Amino acid sequence: MSHAFHSSDASALRPSACPGLLRIVHALDGGICRVKLAGGKLSAxxxxxxxxxxxxxxxxxxxxxxxxxxxxxGVKHGHEDALIAALLDAGLGPQNTQHAFADDVRNVMISPAAGRDASALFDTTALTADLLTLLQSDTRFVALSPKFSLMLDGGERLMMLDHPHDIWFSAMPHHERSAPLFAFGLAGCPPVAAEHESALVAVTASDLATFTRALIHTFLDLATPDDTRIRDLLAKHSIESIIRHAERKSGVQALRDVSIERWRREPADASRRLGAYRQNDGQRWHVGAQPALGRINSAVLRGLAELTQDNERATLRMTPWQSVLLTDIDPANLDATLRKLEALGLATSSQNPLTRVIACTGSTGCAKSQADTKADALKLAAHVPEHTQVHLSGCPRSCAAAHRAPYTLLAVANGRYDLYQTHDPREPNGFGRCIARGLTIDEAADVLQASALPPTDEPFDA
Ligand code: SF4
Known part of the structure; x- marks a missing residue:
C-alpha cells in the first residue's frame, strides 16, 4: 500500500517549527522527521x-x-515524500492521515513497562489506546499545540515522573474502593514529596477518557490565541473553575476528599531502565539498555529488531530516558539478550559512564547551539564520577531534558560551558545555581569531581 501524503501538505495546514512524521523540518544536518510511537512501542x-x-x-x-x-x-532533500510514504506503509503514522493534526496530538506519556511492571497499580495499556484514539479523532483538537501533552501513570516503579505535562493522571489506591482511582493535575507532575503541589481531584478509570476530552474542550473554550499550553490558562483562570467547567461538559463528577489531597505518589526507580527485572507474571523479564546519548544507527535498529524476533513474545519499547526496553524475555534467553545488547554497543548497567551524560543535538545539527555538545559529552563521560549525572545543552532550550539534571553544562561558546547544579529535578529556576562559568570540558571534569553531589540511587533522568 502506498500513501500519497506530501510533507508540504502538513506544513501548509499546520505551520509549526516542530517536526512530525508528516512535517519534516529543516536542520543543519538535513531534515528532521519525528515519529511518535504509541506508548513508545515499536514492532520488529x-x-x-x-x-x-x-x-x-x-x-x-x-x-x-x-x-x-x-x-x-539528516533526511535528504527531495526524499521527504518517499520517507513519509515508507513510514506510513509501516503503520507508523496517525490513525487518519487526512487529519494533519492527528500526528501532532499523539502525545501520551506512559511507563515503558506498562502492562509488565510488577509494582503497577493499573495496566494503562487499554486506556492509553482510548486516549490516543480520542486525541486523533476530535477535529476540534486541530487547535492544540504539537507540544500539548498528557501523562498516564499506572503506578509503575519504572516511570518518568519529573517531566511536566499539560494534564497528568496517576493511579492511586483509595480506601473506599477496590479499584485504584486516577489522581489528576494540570501543568505539572504527580506529587512525590511533601512539598510538591497536591493532586486536585481524582476520577475513576472508566471516566478518565470522557473527563480528559472535556478538559481539553475546556482549555479550547477558555484559551485566547496566545494561550498554547494549560499553564498559560492558569495565569487567568483558577484550577477549580477549569475543573468545574470540565465536570459540567462531561457529566463526570470528579472525586474530592482529603485522602486525595494528602496522597503522594510512591517514588519511581529510574535505575530499572537498565538491566533485567522480573515482570508481573513472575516468569518473564524486561531488559533495558542505553545507547550513548540516545543515538542509534540503522545497524543497531536492525539488531534490536532481531533481538525482538529472537524472543517469541518480546516487545521493543523506547523510554523517556532515551533508552530501549525489551519486555517478555524468557529466563532462558536473559543472559544472551543482555550480551547482545552490549554487543550492539548499548549500556545495560549504570557502571557504564555513558549512562551518566546526555546532550542535545549540538552544533553539528542545530544552528542555535554554541558548542558540539554530543562530542563534548562523549569526551566528558569517562571523567564523570559515579553517581553523578550531567546534561550538556547547546542553548537554554534544553531539548535533551524535560526536567533538571543534577548538573547542567550550558554552552556559552565552542568548547566552553557554564556549570549549573540543582538537587531538585523539578527545579523551578532554570538549571539551578550557577557554580562555575566558561569551563572547558577538562575543567568541567575537575569541578565535577570536586563538587559531586552525594551518591544517589536515582540515576540520570534524561
Ligand atoms: S537545546 Fe538548543 S542547541 Fe540544543 S538542540 Fe535544542 S535548540 Fe538546539
Whole structure:
C-alpha cells in the first residue's frame, strides 16, 4: 500500500517549527522527521522498516527522544515524500492521515513497562489506546499545540515522573474502593514529596477518557490565541473553575476528599531502565539498555529488531530516558539478550559512564547551539564520577531534558560551558545555581569531581 501524503501538505495546514512524521523540518544536518510511537512501542517489522528508510532517505541516524519517540535525522532533500510514504506503509503514522493534526496530538506519556511492571497499580495499556484514539479523532483538537501533552501513570516503579505535562493522571489506591482511582493535575507532575503541589481531584478509570476530552474542550473554550499550553490558562483562570467547567461538559463528577489531597505518589526507580527485572507474571523479564546519548544507527535498529524476533513474545519499547526496553524475555534467553545488547554497543548497567551524560543535538545539527555538545559529552563521560549525572545543552532550550539534571553544562561558546547544579529535578529556576562559568570540558571534569553531589540511587533522568 502506498500513501500519497506530501510533507508540504502538513506544513501548509499546520505551520509549526516542530517536526512530525508528516512535517519534516529543516536542520543543519538535513531534515528532521519525528515519529511518535504509541506508548513508545515499536514492532520488529517497524524497526526494520525505519532502518531501511533512513539508509535510503536520510543519514541512517535515529535519536530516541525524552518523550520516548524517534527522531530521524539528516533526511535528504527531495526524499521527504518517499520517507513519509515508507513510514506510513509501516503503520507508523496517525490513525487518519487526512487529519494533519492527528500526528501532532499523539502525545501520551506512559511507563515503558506498562502492562509488565510488577509494582503497577493499573495496566494503562487499554486506556492509553482510548486516549490516543480520542486525541486523533476530535477535529476540534486541530487547535492544540504539537507540544500539548498528557501523562498516564499506572503506578509503575519504572516511570518518568519529573517531566511536566499539560494534564497528568496517576493511579492511586483509595480506601473506599477496590479499584485504584486516577489522581489528576494540570501543568505539572504527580506529587512525590511533601512539598510538591497536591493532586486536585481524582476520577475513576472508566471516566478518565470522557473527563480528559472535556478538559481539553475546556482549555479550547477558555484559551485566547496566545494561550498554547494549560499553564498559560492558569495565569487567568483558577484550577477549580477549569475543573468545574470540565465536570459540567462531561457529566463526570470528579472525586474530592482529603485522602486525595494528602496522597503522594510512591517514588519511581529510574535505575530499572537498565538491566533485567522480573515482570508481573513472575516468569518473564524486561531488559533495558542505553545507547550513548540516545543515538542509534540503522545497524543497531536492525539488531534490536532481531533481538525482538529472537524472543517469541518480546516487545521493543523506547523510554523517556532515551533508552530501549525489551519486555517478555524468557529466563532462558536473559543472559544472551543482555550480551547482545552490549554487543550492539548499548549500556545495560549504570557502571557504564555513558549512562551518566546526555546532550542535545549540538552544533553539528542545530544552528542555535554554541558548542558540539554530543562530542563534548562523549569526551566528558569517562571523567564523570559515579553517581553523578550531567546534561550538556547547546542553548537554554534544553531539548535533551524535560526536567533538571543534577548538573547542567550550558554552552556559552565552542568548547566552553557554564556549570549549573540543582538537587531538585523539578527545579523551578532554570538549571539551578550557577557554580562555575566558561569551563572547558577538562575543567568541567575537575569541578565535577570536586563538587559531586552525594551518591544517589536515582540515576540520570534524561
Ligand atoms: S537545546 Fe538548543 S542547541 Fe540544543 S538542540 Fe535544542 S535548540 Fe538546539
Amino acid at each position: 517489522t517497524q524497526a526494520l522498516a525505519i532502518a531501511g528508510a533512513i539508509d535510503e532517505h536520510a543519514s541512517g541516524i535515529v535519536d530516541i527522544t525524552n518523550r520516548a519517540n524517534l527522531q530521524l535525522r
